[in-house]
Amino acid sequence: MRASVPISILVALCTLGACRQGGLYPDGEISNDANRPEYGDPDAVEPYDGDNEIVLEAQENFPTALDFHQKVIWRTCTPFDGVCHNSKEYPDLRTPAGFISTFGAPCNLQFGEFQSVYDGCERTGDRIVLGGGGFGEGELEIGYIEYLPGESNGFDSTPADDAPGLHIHLATPAQNDRPEGYATADFSRKFITDGVVEELVYASLSTRWWVLGDGTHLVGEVPDYRVEKVQDLLAIGIVEGDANHNGIFGATVYERPATLLEPGDPESSYLIARLRGEMHGEEVPGSRMPLANKPFSIPEMLALFCLVEGYSEEASTTGLTLPIDYRNCSYSDDPEGLNLLGAGVTWEGRVRKILEFNCGGCHSGTEPADGLNLLEGDVYERLLEKSAHVPELALIEPGDETASYLYLKLIGDDSIVGQPMPYNPITGEGTLTQAEIDDVLTWIINGAVEDE
Ligand code: HEC
Numbered sequence: 001m002r003a004s005v006p007i008s009i010l011v012a013l014c015t016l017g018a019c020r021q022g023g024l025y026p027d028g029e030i031s032n033d034a035n036r037p038e039y040g041d042p043d044a045v046e047p048y049d050g051d052n053e054i055v056l057e058a059q060e061n062f063p064t065a066l067d068f069h070q071k072v073i074w075r076t077c078t079p080f081d082g083v084c085h086n087s088k089e090y091p092d093l094r095t096p097a098g099f100i101s102t103f104g105a106p107c108n109l110q111f112g113e114f115q116s117v118y119d120g121c122e123r124t125g126d127r128i129v130l131g132g133g134g135f136g137e138g139e140l141e142i143g144y145i146e147y148l149p150g151e152s153n154g155f156d157s158t159p160a161d162d163a164p165g166l167h168i169h170l171a172t173p174a175q176n177d178r179p180e181g182y183a184t185a186d187f188s189r190k191f192i193t194d195g196v197v198e199e200l201v202y203a204s205l206s207t208r209w210w211v212l213g214d215g216t217h218l219v220g221e222v223p224d225y226r227v228e229k230v231q232d233l234l235a236i237g238i239v240e241g242d243a244n245h246n247g248i249f250g251a252t253v254y255e256r257p258a259t260l261l262e263p264g265d266p267e268s269s270y271l272i273a274r275l276r277g278e279m280h281g282e283e284v285p286g287s288r289m290p291l292a293n294k295p296f297s298i299p300e301m302l303a304l305f306c307l308v309e310g311y312s313e314e315a316s317t318t319g320l321t322l323p324i325d326y327r328n329c330s331y332s333d334d335p336e337g338l339n340l341l342g343a344g345v346t347w348e349g350r351v352r353k354i355l356e357f358n359c360g361g362c363h364s365g366t367e368p369a370d371g372l373n374l375l376e377g378d379v380y381e382r383l384l385e386k387s388a389h390v391p392e393l394a395l396i397e398p399g400d401e402t403a404s405y406l407y408l409k410l411i412g413d414d415s416i417v418g419q420p421m422p423y424n425p426i427t428g429e430g431t432l433t434q435a436e437i438d439d440v441l442t443w444i445i446n447g448a449v450e451d452e
Contacts, residue, residue, distance in 0.1 A: 065322070
């Protein structure tokens with residue numbers, strides 16, 4: 001077996017930022033001046049002196065990035081354990097410094113469902129080289145990699161597409177003049193240290209490989225005694241060029257991977273795209289942030305946009321306490337345009353459908369569950385009526401989710417009578433996705449209007 005870099009070293013390299021830089025600056029251009037100049041001069045930013053109420057409110061409440069972190073970001077972290085981004089979740093937004101370090105940092109480094117990765121965040125994938133075994137030499141870019149557990153049958157015949165084993169989907173076909181054989185796969189990544197680009201093999205796996213289909217699908221046999229090694233390999237966090245498995249290799253489509261917050265360019269900042277659900281008119285997958293919390297108000301959005309727009313490349317953590325420049329911020333002209341509340345989340349467009357699909361099965365017909373028909377007739381009117389069980393609350397109280405009994409049923413609030421909804425007779429649990437619950441919440445906060 002070839003020498004490979006132990007995992008601990010790799011993790012250390014990543015912690016130092018080498019992995020991130022490898023993805024962001026593929027040409028090896030990194031300027032790192034230890035004695036970088038102090039950022040800006042606090043007195044250089046003149047306050048906004050116009051008469052737009054929203055700008056004045058934002059300036060008053062969020063004079064600096066630190067205030068924005070304390071009053072807005074931190075708020076989304078505190079009430080719900082596990083909802084907040086913490087040290088185990090990327091990005092870690094708990095501290096002001098963590099928040100500021102999202103400037104220029106790559107997005108979707110850690111994700112739950114692979115479908116939630118945005119193509120624009122995908123980076124150039126790690127490579128594998130299959131040495132020996134007749135697969136031909138040469139680097140193959142990893143699109144995505146999956147370990148399907150299960151007993152290996154020794155692969156007496158060509159394995160199925162979903163056979164147990166390590167499945168590696170490639171950007172380009174492996175040479176498959178010999179579709180099967182023992183080989184050592186070296187996993188490598190480009191690291192940039194002090195401006196020098198190095199291709200480092202960080203792990204190796206020797207096993208029997210098969211080339212399936214058009215050659216872009218490799219399956220490696222994983223006998224019992226190698227399971228742990230394979231799990232370690234996956235735990236490293238292999239960079240996948242097609243992390244969302246949709247056939248598009250983001251790094252080949254976009255000029256460079258998106259960053260969480262892009263200095264000078266709020267519209268290209270992934271964190272902001274996740275608040276809005278889109279970037280440059282393109283839908284961004286994944287539920288809108290902040291989860292289980294009120295969407296940002298307009299002054300909060302303005303503060304974030306002006307902070308990002310005015311943030312300079314050279315800024316360091318000292319930027320935290322510098323005034324946000326509302327005066328020169330282009331968004332101060334029309335802060336209303338940043339309205340997040342209710343964007344696209346309407347009764348007809350979304351909420352009615354969520355209720356029809358998820359609730360109509362029981363809440364319909366001549367004997368709807370609890371006498372509540374959520375499918376037929378004038379459903380909207382019915383929602384404004386009182387709950388049968390908790391008559392002091394309406395099912396929907398426009399503008400106030402805490403007084404909307406139907407919403408409390410959705411989130412399984414402690415105060416409800418009976419089961420959380422939608423009731424699943426098998427698991428006994430509610431089954432709406434967080435995104436759907438967020439949509440209902442957004443709609444309620446915005447006055448629960450019945451649109452045409
Ligand atoms: C499997 C059947 C089933 C499904 C699906 C279902 N419900 Fe129910 N629902 C019930 C039953 C049974 C009750 C009465 C018992 C209770 O409250 O737990 C009820 C009660 C309710 C109540 C209380 C009505 C009141 O006047 O107090 C609300 C509100 C409600 N459901 C909303 C929903 C919503 C919203 C959905 C879809 C997201 C949904 N339900 C899906 C069976 C269902």
